[in-house]
Amino acid sequence: NRRPKVVILGAGYGGMMTATRLQKANMHREAEIVLVNKHNYHYQTTWLHEPAAGTMHHDRTRMKISDVIDTNKIQFIKDGVQRIDSEHQKVHLDGGELDYDYLVIGLGSEPETFGIPGVSQHAFSIRSVNSVRLIREHIEYMFANYNRQDEKQEDLLTFVVAGAGFTGIEFVGELSERIPELCHEYDIAREKVKIYSVEAAPSALPGFDEELVEYAMNLLESRGVEFKISTPIKEVQEGKVLLENGDEIKSQTIVWTTGVRGNPVVEKSGFDAMRGRVKVEKDMRAPGHDNIFIFGDCALIINEEINRPYPPTAQIAIQQAYTVSNNLKKLIKGEENLEEFKPDIKGTVASLGGKEAIGVIGDRKLYGNSASAMKKIIDNRYLYLLGGMPLVLKKGKLNLF
Ligand code: FAD
Known part of the structure; x- marks a missing residue:
């Protein structure tokens, strides 16, 4: 049998x-x-x-x-x-x-590239360990390269994140936390670095609670992120993003997160x-x-x-x-x-980098520190379901606040 x-x-x-x-x-x-x-x-x-x-x-x-x-x-x-x-x-x-x-x-x-030309050839994506290791190395390389050039190339320090949905916003949040460290390490003034979050829809985090979206955008703007909302991308070429409105953004780092x-x-x-x-x-x-x-x-x-x-x-x-x-x-x-x-x-929580996050659990809205702690609890809960307490202790996010 x-x-x-x-x-x-x-x-x-x-x-x-x-x-x-x-x-x-x-x-x-x-x-x-x-x-x-x-x-x-x-x-x-x-x-x-x-x-x-x-x-x-x-x-x-x-x-x-x-x-x-x-x-x-x-x-x-x-x-x-x-x-x-x-x-x-x-x-x-x-x-x-x-x-x-x-x-x-x-x-x-x-x-999902929606058939937009050039995305698979010229943009990075956040999808696996291999793909994110490449993004991290590439970003550092941009910083390391900048001061080596006699004629300073601004596009080395311009970062475009296409899509301000969940993944795009979480990445922009982390990036805005990381940039000051990189500036310090590579002797570059923070004002030299530009981070654009480009979104075709009329709002960032479409479908999320409006008050929380506003909180997230204000926080990220205070860390130097520039939002371009209602701004569809027409094409990605080597070293630049072409927008439907005729503008272009020169950048050596385009990260694609449109779903x-x-x-x-x-x-x-x-x-x-x-x-x-x-x-x-x-x-x-x-x-x-x-x-x-x-x-x-x-x-x-x-x-x-x-x-x-x-x-x-x-x-x-x-x-x-x-x-x-x-x-x-x-x-x-x-x-x-x-x-x-x-x-x-049960709800949704988006991290915004550092100890910041936004989320809705049941019908409760969460901001800042408490949302960030909740995010870590969600991550730890998964590890618990998978491998019990030993896995939480080995791989979990134990520093909640
Ligand atoms: P995955 O977890 O993606 O696993 C697929 C597996 O298949 C991988 O191990 C891969 O290596 C393997 N695989 C793929 N192709 C092949 C192949 N051809 N042959 C063999 N193996 C293959 N969801 C939430 O609920 N909450 C969040 O806060 C959240 N945040 C996110 C943040 C980011 C940055 C991203 C990218 C996604 C986020 N998501 C979130 C969405 C969530 O990650 C996905 O919905 C989830 O991973 C889907 O699970 P899955 O089991 O379908 O596939």
Whole structure:
């Protein structure tokens, strides 16, 4: 009697949480469980703006998968996923093939460029440890280069962050904290450095509470950030951003944060998708596929109150992993009454660098220090769910205030 094989693609929030939930329930006794990820480490995507700006070392955002998952119970394969062949129940990897009985797709996202020319060639993105390490090194290199030039090149010290959504604002917050340190280190006057936050929509942090947005903008402006709101970008070229209004900003550092789309593997594998995200059934399965679950940034679920998709967040990916792991347990045990996913949005907190943040928890608004402490509690809570107190003590943000 062969044990069914469960293959989990991606060791992000969704994938790691599913694997640990199945491990805790001892499901390896009833099923063969395989986790596939392109790195041998898991990183917390929601922390990446910090190592990108250089306010935190990237090692703090990542952990070896084998330190969290018991690889005697769950097989880990370090490889890249290329394509899923659902007809033959196979996954094509860079280095081979895998078959499955049940598949879980949690491959995260890639930057949304809206087809704007030049973005993928000339802009940085905040998406992985590799990509943020490059941003940090590049920023330092700009500072190191500036004083070496006889004719001072202002574009070396001009930083453009495209998109003033959640990620853009969090990154600008960290960057505005880091710049004074870099100025000090490289003997450069603070006024020489320009940080632009460029947003096409009529407000920063679209959809967020207006009072909190104002607080965030005032704070960031006081740290020298210049906002260009209602300012769509037309094109990115080497060393400059062209705006729809005819202006241009010369900059050697353009960071693209205008939202995400689902991992391209999803569309490449023939799933019906909107911006790379599959509109999943209530039990988190892909329509027409009884043995494939899709979650996190690869899945789309509708907020029925406003009839619009929920924004992709770690919060939702983690909650979906609970539903998916419960449903996998049921399927393995031959039960058919699968659970429906119901999001329970507890709130949103955006960090603004240093000890500053803004957020809404339930119907309470939070500013400054208390919001920043709440953000750290949220980050620690995830580590607790994943690896208990030992992981919080090892990787957590223990200095709350
Ligand atoms: P991810 O956590 O992105 O994991 C995907 C995994 O798949 C990664 O390990 C990746 O290496 C792997 N992978 C990708 N492609 C392949 C491949 N081809 N083969 C093998 N492996 C592959 N959300 C919140 O709820 N709160 C926040 O405060 C918040 N802040 C954010 C701040 C920033 C700077 C960013 C960028 C995002 C933030 N988000 C936040 C959004 C959140 O990070 C994502 O929604 C979340 O990471 C989605 O989880 P996931 O499991 O779908 O994918």
